[in-house]
Amino acid sequence: MERSNHADKPCLMQGDIALLTDFYELTMMQGYFKYRHNPRVVFEMFFRKSPFGGGFSVFAGLEDLLKGLVGLKFREDDIDFLSKQKIFQTDFLDYLSSFRFSGDIYAMDEGALVFPNEPLIRVQAPLIQAQLIESFLLNTINFQTLIATKAARVYLASGEGVILEFGLRRAHGVNGAIAAARAAYIGGVAGTSNTLAGKLYDIPVKGTMAHSWIMAFGSELEAFEKYAEIYPDGCILLIDTYDTLSSGLENAIRVGKELQKKGYGNFGIRLDSGDLEYLSKKVRKRFDEEGLEKAKISASNELDECIIHQLVTQGAPIDLWGVGTNLVTAKGDPSLAGVYKLKAKEVNGRFVPVIKVSNNPEKVTNPGIKQVYRFCNNNGSPVADLLALDNEEIKPGEPYRFYHPMYPYRFFDIQHYDRIDPLLSLKMKSGKIVCDLPDLKSIQKNMKNNLKHLDDTFKRIINPHVYKVSLSKTLKELKFRMIEEYRKEYM
Numbered sequence: 419m420e421r422s423n424h425a426d427k428p429c430l431m432q433g434d435i436a437l438l439t440d441f442y443e444l445t446m447m448q449g450y451f452k453y454r455h456n457p458r459v460v461f462e463m464f465f466r467k468s469p470f471g472g473g474f475s476v477f478a479g480l481e482d483l484l485k486g487l488v489g490l491k492f493r494e495d496d497i498d499f500l501s502k503q504k505i506f507q508t509d510f511l512d513y514l515s516s517f518r519f520s521g522d523i524y525a526m527d528e529g530a531l532v533f534p535n536e537p538l539i540r541v542q543a544p545l546i547q548a549q550l551i552e553s554f555l556l557n558t559i560n561f562q563t564l565i566a567t568k569a570a571r572v573y574l575a576s577g578e579g580v581i582l583e584f585g586l587r588r589a590h591g592v593n594g595a596i597a598a599a600r601a602a603y604i605g606g607v608a609g610t611s612n613t614l615a616g617k618l619y620d621i622p623v624k625g626t627m628a629h630s631w632i633m634a635f636g637s638e639l640e641a642f643e644k645y646a647e648i649y650p651d652g653c654i655l656l657i658d659t660y661d662t663l664s665s666g667l668e669n670a671i672r673v674g675k676e677l678q679k680k681g682y683g684n685f686g687i688r689l690d691s692g693d694l695e696y697l698s699k700k701v702r703k704r705f706d707e708e709g710l711e712k713a714k715i716s717a718s719n720e721l722d723e724c725i726i727h728q729l730v731t732q733g734a735p736i737d738l739w740g741v742g743t744n745l746v747t748a749k750g751d752p753s754l755a756g757v758y759k760l761k762a763k764e765v766n767g768r769f770v771p772v773i774k775v776s777n778n779p780e781k782v783t784n785p786g787i788k789q790v791y792r793f794c795n796n797n798g799s800p801v802a803d804l805l806a807l808d809n810e811e812i813k814p815g816e817p818y819r820f821y822h823p824m825y826p827y828r829f830f831d832i833q834h835y836d837r838i839d840p841l842l843s844l845k846m847k848s849g850k851i852v853c854d855l856p857d858l859k860s861i862q863k864n865m866k867n868n869l870k871h872l873d874d875t876f877k878r879i880i881n882p883h884v885y886k887v888s889l890s891k892t893l894k895e896l897k898f899r900m901i902e903e904y905r906k907e908y909m
Contacts, residue, residue, distance in 0.1 A: 436492040436517070437499070439553040444500070447546045448510045459545045460762040460769060460787050462537035463555060466780060469564055469751035470723075473882025474872060476570045476865055477530045477538055478601045479562030483555055484851050487519045490551070521547050523846035526790070528856075529604055529865035530841065531872060532563075533885045535823060536790045536803055538756075540842055545763075552758045560754040561594070562601035568723075568748050569605025570869065572741055574877055575723035577730050578866075580738045581607040582624050584718060585746030598746035604861050606869075607741075619858055626654040626688065633659065639669045646673045650682045654716060657687045662697055667704055674710050686714030686737070694719070695734040702735040714738060722749050727879050759783050773900045779824045784893065785900055789840050793818070796836040798871040803841075806890035814838045820888030826898050830886075 450456050468475055492500075492514045500506050500514070521543025532538055538559065541548050572581055583602040589595035599615030609622035616623035627645060635641035638660055646653045655673065657666025667687070674685045689697050694717050705713045717729075718740035726739055743749070761783065762769040771786035787808040793801045802820055806812060814837065822828035845853045856864075875883035889897065 434493075435486050435490055435554050436496050436514075436550075438557070439550055443549050443552060445505070447549055448506055450546050450549070451510050451513060452507070456544045456546050457764040458542065458769075459548050459760060459764065461541045461548050461552070461758055462761050462788070463539040463541075463559060463756060463758045464535055464537050465532075465560075465563075465754050465756040467534050467755050469567055469748070469754055470571060471750075471880070471882075472567065472571060473876035473878065473885060474531045474533065474567070474570075475563055475754070476566035476605050477526050477532045477559075477563055478528055478566035478604045479559040479597075480525055480528045480539075480845065481855050482562070482597070482600075483539075483558045484523065484846055484855070486554060486558070487523070487551060487846065487849070488851060490517075490519050492517055517547075517550075518849060519543070519547050519551065520849040521846070522844065522848065524842040525845045526841045527843070527861075527864065529861040529868065531800070531865075531868045533803060533887050535784070536805060536887045537788060537842065538563075540787070541758075542787075556756055556758055558597075560756040562597055562604075563756070564748050564751065564754040565598045565601035565746065566605035566865075567754075568745055568750075569602040569607050570865065571723040571879065572721075572726060572739070572745060573606030574869065575727040575730065575879055576739055578606075579730075579736075582738065582740045583607045583610040583612070583745055584740045584742035586610075586612045586742075588743040589746040595746065600858065602745055603858050604865055606862065606866060607745075611742075621858060626652075627656050629656060629659045629690075632656065638665060639672065642669050642673045646677055650677055650680065652684050653677060653682070654686045654688055654714070656690060657701075658689060658691045662689065662692055663700055667701055671704065671708050671710065674705075674713055675708060678710065683712055685710070685712075686716060688716040688718060688740070690718050694736070695729055695732050698729075698734045698736050716740060718742070720744060723879055761785055762787050771896060771900065773897065773904065775901060775904050782824070782897075782901065784823060784889065784897055786893065786896060788893065789842055792839045792841055793832055793835045794837050794839065794871075795834075798836070799873050800871065800885070801832060801835060802886040802888060804888055804890055805893055807893055807896070810890060810892055812838060812840075819891060820886065821891065821894040823887070823889050823897075826894055829888075 497511050497515055501511055521541055524540040526538050583599055586595045589598050595612055596615045599610040599612040600619050603621045609624040610616055611625045613623050615621055632638050632641040642655050655670045657670050670687050677685050698715050701715055714737040716738035717736045721739060721741045722744035760772055762771050773785040774783040776782050788805050789808050791804045791812055795801055804820060817831055817833040819829050819831050876885050
C-alpha cells in the first residue's frame with residue numbers, strides 16, 4: 419500500500435463545508451455555547467439496513483470526509499450570512515470565526531465490507547464540534563457507500579467482468595457525479611467517462627463515440643472508417659445507429675478486418691439498444707465467422723445488476739459493460755440508511771455510556787464506546803462480527819458467545835475460527851490525519867480481495883444470507899440494564 423501525501427489529494431468541498439450542515443446543528447451549538455455545556459462525547463455512524471436488499475455494503479467516502487474536516491472553517495462571508503439570520507449572538511459568531519475541528523476519528527478502512535448496526539466511524543470530540551460535522555459526515559459516507567455498494571453488486575453480477583461508469587449526465591449534480599465516479603471505482607468499476615473525476619482521483623477515463631458521430635458523416639461506413647483512421651488501436655464502433663445487424667455489424671466487420679490486416683487487434687463494437695442477449699450472440703457468431711475472434715463486444719443502455727446477471731446467466735458473450743444512470747443514481751434504493759448517534763459523554767472526567775430508547779426495538783442504540791471484531795475462518799472468510807466495549811479484552815483462540823442485539827435470550831457460539839480482526843482504527847487525532855491515505859487502486863484491490871473471501875451466500879443478488887452482527891456478553895448486559903433503568907425512571 420503506497421503512502422500518499424495528504425496535501426496532494428483532492429477534496430471537492432475542502433475549506434467550504436462549514437455551512438454544509440443542517441440549521442438545527444447551529445442552533446444547538448449556540449445553546450451548548452451559551453450554557454458552556456461542551457463535554458467530550460462519542461458519536462457513532464452506522465446504518466440500519468443493507469441497501470438493495472443485499473447481503474453486504476462497501477464502505478466508502480472516508481478520505482473525502484477526513485480532508486473536509488481538516489479544511490473546515492467559517493469564512494467571513496459564512497459569518498456574515500449567519501449574522502443576517504437574526505438568531506445568532508455576537509459572541510457565538512466570534513467563536514465560530516476561529517472554529518477548527520480538533521477531534522479524533524476512528525473508522526474502518528475504505529473498501530471494507532460492512533454490515534447493518536455496526537459502527538463504521540467513531541467520533542470523539544467536544545460536543546459542539548461533534549454536532550457540527552454530523553450532516554457533512556452522513557452526506558459523504560451515506561452517498562459514497564451507497565454507490566460503492568451498487569458498483570460492487572454490478573461487478574459481481576457481471577462475473578467480475580469489466581465495468582465502465584457512464585453516469586455523468588444523469589447524476590445528481592456536479593458533485594454527485596464526481597463523488598459517484600470515485601465511489602463506483604472503489605466498488606469495482608474499471609474506469610469512468612467522467613474526465614474531471616479521472617483527473618481528480620486518478621481513475622482511468624474511457625469513451626469512444628456517440629450516435630452523433632455516425633450521423634455527422636455521409637454514411638455509417640465512412641464514419642467508422644474515419645474513426646478507425648484516428649484511433650486504430652482502440653477502435654470501438656457503435657453499431658446500432660441505423661440497423662444493428664444488417665448495417666452496423668457488417669460495416670464494422672469491414673473496418674475490423676482492415677485493422678486486423680494492418681496489425682491492430684484492439685477492436686470491438688458497442689450495443690446500445692435492443693435485445694442485448696440476442697444481438698450479442700449474433701454479433702459474436704459473425705465475428706468468429708469472419709476471423710475476428712478477438713473482437714470485443716460491449717453493451718450499454720440502462721443496465722443494472724439484475725439485467726447484467728440475467729444476460730450473463732443466459733450466456734450473452736459480452737466483454738464489457740457500460741453502466742450509467744442506474745449506477746450513479748443507485749436504482750432500487752435512494753439512500754443508505756446511515757445515522758449518527760451519541761453513545762457516550764464525559765462526566766466528571768470519564769466517559770459514561772448513553773442510550774437512545776425507542777418504541778421500535780431496531781432503533782434502540784447500542785451504548786458505550788465500542789470496537790468491531792471480525793471473526794474469520796481458516797480460509798479468511800468472515801463468519802460474524804462482534805460488537806464489544808472498547809475496553810474489553812478479546813482473546814484470540816477462546817470460544818465466544820454472540821448475543822442478538824435486540825433479543826437477549828438469542829445467541830450462538832463460535833469456537834473454531836482462524837483469526838479476529840479489529841476493524842476500527844485511528845484515522846484522525848486532534849483534527850490531524852494520522853493514517854495513510856491509500857490511492858483508489860489500492861482501495862479497490864482491497865475491496866475485491868474482501869469480496870473474494872466473503873462467502874457466496876452473502877453475495878447473492880436476490881435473497882442473500884444475513885450476515886450476523888452481534889453483541890458481546892458485557893455489551894449485551896450493559897444495554898439491557900440501561901433499558902431497564904430507563905423504564906423504571908420514565909415509565
